[in-house]
Amino acid sequence: MRILLIEDDSLIGDGLKIGLEKLGFTVDWFDDGLDGKEALMQAPYDAVVLDLGLPGEDGLDILQDWRRQGHKEPVLVLTARGDVDQRIVGLNSGADDYLGKPFALKEVQARLNALIRRNHGNINPLITYKDITFNPQTREITKDGKTVVMSPREIALLELFLLNKNKVLSKEVIENKIYSWSDEVQSNAVEVHVHHLRKKLGKDIIKTINKIGYILGEA
Amino acid sequence: MKNLSLQIRLIIFFVIIAGFTWGAAAIVSLKEYREEIDEFFDTYQLMLGRQLASADWRHITPQTQLTADKIIDDIEDADMEDEAIAFAIFEQNGKMVFNDNEEGKKFSFRPGQELGTFQKVKVKDEDWRILWLPSVDGRYVIAVGQELEYREDMALEVIEELLTPWLLGLGVLLLATIFMVSWELRPLKRIASEISSRSSEDLSPLQAKNLPSEITPLMEALNRLLERIAQMLKKERSFISDSAHELRSPLTALKIQLEVAQLSKDGSSERMEALQKLEQGIDRSIHLVEQLLSLSRLEQSEIMQQENLSELDWKQIIASVADGYKEKISEKSLKLETEEKETPFSYGNPVLCSLLLRNLLDNAVKYSPEKGEIRIIMEQGSLEVINTSAEIKPEVLNRIKERFYRPAGQKESGSGLGLAIAEKIASLHGCQLVLKSIAEGFSAKVIKTTDAEA
Structure with a gap:
């Protein structure tokens, strides 16, 4: 899942980027409100983590602008001010959830997973497809009840397919979802990861649609 | 006396003053009454003496005495003031011819007694004032006397009669004063009870109407x-x-x-x-x-107390503060210059002045670009730290001294308190911290505004 992180505090921003990436997210981090606001137009993000006290442009203004422009990405607001008023203003400005500082990385992860799940219309925290089950919080994958060991990037790719069942995903979309701006992408990376998924979960799990992309399920 | 209530103090004061003035008045009055009484009775004695002296005593016999005594005795209440005046008539040889049948009997006349004067005489151990007069025919001596104690008693009685209403009045006045004082002090009691019944959270102003102007x-x-x-x-x-x-x-x-x-x-x-x-x-x-x-x-008051203040050695302060930034300055290849023209101000808290300069220099080092320049300028009445900097927007400059305010787009970590601290120290030393954007730089200048140290 690709996350847009806008946070001006270098230690928090850096920690969130590295930590969330370790937890399976693909993260683009901006420490300036203006750049962060623009970034949402440049890549297909699954969720946004937005700090309110931002240089450049205030977090709430950015959020209101996005919503006015019709951006539907779920937004998790980080606020240092714990007061109720600000949370209400935040939620009323288009935020989907908020976290007051100080917060734990795991909580950010849990809230992002919940937001993304809801955004895809899922209620169950576990995502299943046939005999495959994926737990977004623990990043655990089981097939027939048995744990399958995978690299983080493979898990991210599987998660992408599981959340977009029966939809054709182009190679470009896949790259945009599982790689951040800071990642170097090999030209055949997606093919390699798909190959590994088929090897571990069964040949037929992901079909190749010629010249268009890949699909999990039926077109 | 220290902790006595206002009421008791007033009463004590009142009693002392009243007692003193009334006592003094009584003494003065007593003296005057005595004189009046003396004058009055002397006159009376003289009148009686004159009448007795002009009488013809030649035909007086002991029978006359008895008859006269009887006449007097028959008058009801005749002895009421009997000891007031006594008299006796003597022959020149000292033989008593006639008396008032009272104290006069005790008088004795010795030939050679000076006549025509009042004299203090002891009669049976008591002091008497006796007027000695010769009779008109010169054959007799008239003695008209009065016991001095009687005059004294009379004067005292008058004073006593005068003082009794005064004392009563004093009592009434005291009661009235006590009442007045406690009545007038009621607002104080109200305020006291209002304060003592307050919670420590309640700091709203006290309300009390009809207060005396002293309170x-x-x-x-x-x-x-x-x-x-x-x-x-x-x-x-x-x-x-x-x-x-x-x-x-x-x-x-x-x-x-x-x-x-x-x-x-x-x-x-x-x-x-x-x-x-x-x-x-x-x-x-x-x-x-x-x-x-x-x-x-910095909010604590003792920080600017005398024992924490001394002469300031600015050169030494600048040197020691700058020493702490040596490493950072060389890391960013900054150039630090110090212009020591005059001492900015000579007296203050050296620890705080170091802290002030450290905060200003800290900002300068943090926000100067690589290879930037920092200048510390000491002048009469001012200390200025200038560093290379992009222009700072006026709206940022206006807020930059606020606690915890950190301008947008800050890459450097900071508490947002440095300038607030610097400003507080400056004001403790009677200075103002003026921040300005200048050509290709930023100036933080501490300027002495009042003569008084601290």
């Missing part, structure tokens, strides 16, 4: 004090909540970096990096806590 200033002063305390408390509370709030961000950073370290493999470069950042975060928190502490210490 109004006290209440106004109390209300002003309450207001000052309320303001101080408000400031303290907002400082505490701001501080707690400001600690949230560094604490979040610590927590996140710690979690990253926990998620990273043992000995991995990621873990080492996270631990390094954790350390940075801890340093940042320590810096923030230290700045908060300095700021709260």
Whole structure:
């Protein structure tokens, strides 16, 4: 899942980027409100983590602008001010959830997973497809009840397919979802990861649609 | 006497003053009454003496005495004032011819007694004032006398009669005073009970109507004090909540970096990096806590007390503060120049002045670009730190001294308290901190505004 992180505090921003990436997210981090606001137009993000006290442009203004422009990405607001008023203003400005500082990385992860799940219309925290089950919080994958060991990037790719069942995903979309701006992408990376998924979960799990992309399920 | 109530003090004061003045008045009156009484009775004695002297005593016999005594005795109440005046008539040889049948019997006349004068004579151990007169025919001596004690008693009686209503009046006045005082002091009692029944949270002004004008200033002063305390408390509370709030961000950073370290493999470069950042975060928190502490210490009044003040050696202060930034200055290849023209001001708290300069220099080092220039200029009445800087917007300049305010787009970590601390120290030394954007730079200038030190 690709996350847009806008946070001006270098230690928090850096920690969130590295930590969330370790937890399976693909993260683009901006420490300036203006750049962060623009970034949402440049890549297909699954969720946004937005700090309110931002240089450049205030977090709430950015959020209101996005919503006015019709951006539907779920937004998790980080606020240092714990007061109720600000949370209400935040939620009323288009935020989907908020976290007051100080917060734990795991909580950010849990809230992002919940937001993304809801955004895809899922209620169950576990995502299943046939005999495959994926737990977004623990990043655990089981097939027939048995744990399958995978690299983080493979898990991210599987998660992408599981959340977009029966939809054709182009190679470009896949790259945009599982790689951040800071990642170097090999030209055949997606093919390699798909190959590994088929090897571990069964040949037929992901079909190749010629010249268009890949699909999990039926077109 | 110190802790006696106002009522008791008033009563004591009243009694002493009344007793003293009335006592003095009584003594003066007594003396005057005595003189009056003396004059009155002397006149009376003279009149009686004159009448007796002009009488013809040749035919007086002991029978006359008896008859006269009887006449007098027959008068009802005749002996009422009998001891007032006594008289006796003597022949020249000292033989008593006639008397008043009372004290006069006790008089005795010795030939050679000077006549025509009043004299103090002892009669049976009592002092008498006796007027000796020769009779008109010169054959007899008339003695008209009065016991002096009687005059004295009379004077005292008059005084006593005068003083009795005074004493009664004093009592009434005292009661009235006690009543008045307690009546007039009721507002004080009301205020006292209002204050003592208040919760420590309630710092609203005291309300009391119809106060005597002597108590109004006290209440106004109390209300002003309450207001000052309320303001101080408000400031303290907002400082505490701001501080707690400001600690949230560094604490979040610590927590996140710690979690990253926990998620990273043992000995991995990621873990080492996270631990390094954790350390940075801890340093940042320590810096923030230290700045908060300095700021709260600056609020304590004893900081500018005499024992903490001394002559300031600015050259030494600048040298020691600059020494602490040697490393950072060389890291960023900055150029630090000091212009020591005059001493800015000569007297103050050297520890605080170092802190002031450290905060200004800290900003200058942090926000100067690589290879920038920093200049510290000492002049008569001012200390200026100038550093290379892009232009700072006026709206930022206006707010930059506020506690915890950090301008947008800040890459450098800071507490947002440095300039607030510097300004507070400046004002403690009668100075103003003026911040300006100048050509290709930023100037922070401490300017002496009042002559008084501290």
